[in-house]
Amino acid sequence: MAQSSTPGVAPKGGGHVLIALIIFAILFVAGWYWTRTTQPTSQGKVLADGYHHYIIDEHNFYYEPGHLTWHVGEKVELTLMNVNHGQPGQNHQWNMGRDLRTSATGFKQHREPDGWKTGFFAGVTIHTKSGDEKIQKDFSVSLTPGQHFTFRFTVPDKPGKWTYGCFLQNGQHFLDGMQGTVDVVAATAG
Numbered sequence: 001m002a003q004s005s006t007p008g009v010a011p012k013g014g015g016h017v018l019i020a021l022i023i024f025a026i027l028f029v030a031g032w033y034w035t036r037t038t039q040p041t042s043q044g045k046v047l048a049d050g051y052h053h054y055i056i057d058e059h060n061f062y063y064e065p066g067h068l069t070w071h072v073g074e075k076v077e078l079t080l081m082n083v084n085h086g087q088p089g090q091n092h093q094w095n096m097g098r099d100l101r102t103s104a105t106g107f108k109q110h111r112e113p114d115g116w117k118t119g120f121f122a123g124v125t126i127h128t129k130s131g132d133e134k135i136q137k138d139f140s141v142s143l144t145p146g147q148h149f150t151f152r153f154t155v156p157d158k159p160g161k162w163t164y165g166c167f168l169q170n171g172q173h174f175l176d177g178m179q180g181t182v183d184v185v186a187a188t189a190g
Contacts, residue, residue, distance in 0.1 A: 077151070
């Protein structure tokens with residue numbers, strides 16, 4: 001026996017689909033909100049000795065978090081962690097500067113990124129957990145999968161927007177999105 005269909009009337013069970021879609025939308029928005037509010041902030045965790053501790057995770061072709069804010073004179077402890085999940089895992093690099101530097105390739109009119117014209121850490125003293133202390137000319141950290149590195153410094157008087165990135169594989173990691181930014185806020189008078 002054929003069922004008759006009345007125009008404008010939803011078939012039985014249609015309300016269940018609508019309810020399921022509404023529940024899905026609510027859960028999706030709640031999940032999105034939860035991930036945005038429970039992730040590390042750009043404020044850093046303040047340690048007992050006054051350093052602000054930040055962690056930057058290196059994934060395959062992105063950093064987490066992708067943006068930080070530091071203040072001139074702030075004491076920073078930064079931990080870099082290569083947590084990529086690729087098989088085989090990939091090495092990653094981290095350095096920070098501005099004004100992208102490129103080099104020529106074998107292809108006409110093609111250049112690839114290979115670092116910064118102005119390095120953020122030039123003239124900055126870096127302290128490592130092993131007790132090493134060195135004024136930097138150029139500073140870069142390369143990590144193998146699962147490796148981490150922690151260092152300390154005082155944010156120099158270099159306000160403005162700075163970029164960090166990975167330039168491995170002839171700059172391909174950087175081009176694929178492995179970059180982030182740090183806003184360095186000038187010290188306030190007073």
